[in-house]
Amino acid sequence: MFVNDCLNINEKGHLTIGGCDTVELAKEYGTPLYVLDENTIRTTCRSYVESFKKFYNGNGMPLYASKALSCKELCRIANEEHLGLDVVSGGEIYTAQQAGFPMEKTHFHGNNKTAAEIEFALNAGVGTFVVDNLYELELLNEIAGKLVKKAKISFRIKPGVDAHTHNFIRTGQIDSKFGFALETGEAFEAVKKALEYENVNLAELHCHIGSQIFDIDPFVTAAEIMMDFIGKIKDELGVTISNLNLGGGFGIMYVNSDEPVPYENYMEKVSVAVKAKAAEHNVPVPYIFIEPGRSIVGEAGITLYTVGGIKEIPNIRTYVSVDGGMTDNIRYALYQSDYTVVNASHADKEATQTVTVAGKCCESGDLVQEHTQVAPVTVGDTLAVLSTGAYNYSMASNYNRIPRPAIVMVNNGKSRVIVKRESYEDIVRNDI
Numbered sequence: 001m002f003v004n005d006c007l008n009i010n011e012k013g014h015l016t017i018g019g020c021d022t023v024e025l026a027k028e029y030g031t032p033l034y035v036l037d038e039n040t041i042r043t044t045c046r047s048y049v050e051s052f053k054k055f056y057n058g059n060g061m062p063l064y065a066s067k068a069l070s071c072k073e074l075c076r077i078a079n080e081e082h083l084g085l086d087v088v089s090g091g092e093i094y095t096a097q098q099a100g101f102p103m104e105k106t107h108f109h110g111n112n113k114t115a116a117e118i119e120f121a122l123n124a125g126v127g128t129f130v131v132d133n134l135y136e137l138e139l140l141n142e143i144a145g146k147l148v149k150k151a152k153i154s155f156r157i158k159p160g161v162d163a164h165t166h167n168f169i170r171t172g173q174i175d176s177k178f179g180f181a182l183e184t185g186e187a188f189e190a191v192k193k194a195l196e197y198e199n200v201n202l203a204e205l206h207c208h209i210g211s212q213i214f215d216i217d218p219f220v221t222a223a224e225i226m227m228d229f230i231g232k233i234k235d236e237l238g239v240t241i242s243n244l245n246l247g248g249g250f251g252i253m254y255v256n257s258d259e260p261v262p263y264e265n266y267m268e269k270v271s272v273a274v275k276a277k278a279a280e281h282n283v284p285v286p287y288i289f290i291e292p293g294r295s296i297v298g299e300a301g302i303t304l305y306t307v308g309g310i311k312e313i314p315n316i317r318t319y320v321s322v323d324g325g326m327t328d329n330i331r332y333a334l335y336q337s338d339y340t341v342v343n344a345s346h347a348d349k350e351a352t353q354t355v356t357v358a359g360k361c362c363e364s365g366d367l368v369q370e371h372t373q374v375a376p377v378t379v380g381d382t383l384a385v386l387s388t389g390a391y392n393y394s395m396a397s398n399y400n401r402i403p404r405p406a407i408v409m410v411n412n413g414k415s416r417v418i419v420k421r422e423s424y425e426d427i428v429r430n431d432i
């Protein structure tokens, strides 16, 4: 019935997550509230690690793309589950550091890393810099030289593969702000340049074709294109690239019509393609990294709200206002993303009412979902929005000076706060 196995309905007719009653969680911790199921997160991490063992002799490592949800506890879990970490800013590096994450297992992304971030990352011992452009390559070489360090680098390559997903989250095509294009020769020139620089060591090539992708074929095509490029580098420059990073982007279930592919199918198909290409080009089979973000935390998370005003506009629609909105979930406003909404107080009742769930911001576009079906709602009910674990907290804002919600982790009937709710004091903390 629900998009994830960790959800259920108890004898009171309330929605449960990880064995905890969501109405009770709302009472205990307040709303809006992000809730994450630990078992779901760990099980997904393990399925990625296992897929490397099963199909690729364990010759690779998944990196958790922490942009999906970065906080210390998630970094700790990623480490415990033997994942590395994809970080994209000084803030994400700092979070990993504070969590005691082994920094050599981090990959630092971003299309405009600042000099200060590069210096911070070098001093923090970040494992690999995924270089996005020539300016960054030069800057990194210079800063590494100044610090008497050698930076291990990767290049972000645009393989020219078109992934069928929302325009804002497609990244593999030539018209993208990320990375070096293959077809223009830009990527090959960058490789040659890197070989001239003293303080960088080119160890990897990277690509990422987009996010929320259900089809495995574009991933396989991208992997083949990257292997062809590795072959060209070997043939024309005599250089062996031993690591291949194939990015993230695996789709999850937001609504029942979404059909994610089991994640291990990905490794099964990609490993065959990579091994075949390695043989074709007579290069070693590379160590593979992948960077799942959404698929690790997305379905593990839900957001709980309390219903406030209900406004019925005859023959038009019924607005159900909740105590959060675009400040904790910007994704409908930004991408018109689908979500499943459940009246958690009456999860056993049929979803017969069509409503538009509105947030509390001073903004007409502050909607969580339009024309969605829920069990009849009354003031004070707890509403749950499902599959909000990824790109919700991490994209949250303080618009209208609304404090960010807490994150509670649940596990087999127990709950604990992993990120505290912001207070009004937090909101004015940096005001002079």
Ligand SMILES: Cc1ncc(COP(=O)(O)O)c(C=O)c1O
Pocket: 065, 068, 086, 109, 171, 208, 210, 211, 212, 247, 248, 249, 250, 291, 292, 293, 294, 295
């Ligand atoms: C470079 C890179 N790696 C990994 C990810 C994570 O993608 P996803 O959350 O879709 O798995 C992204 C985001 O799209 C990305 O830009």
Ligand SMILES: N[C@@H](CCCC[NH3+])C(=O)O
Pocket: 067, 169, 211, 212, 331, 390, 391
């Ligand atoms: N923030 C996007 C995904 C971006 C992926 C990062 N490159 C989303 O919510 O779907």
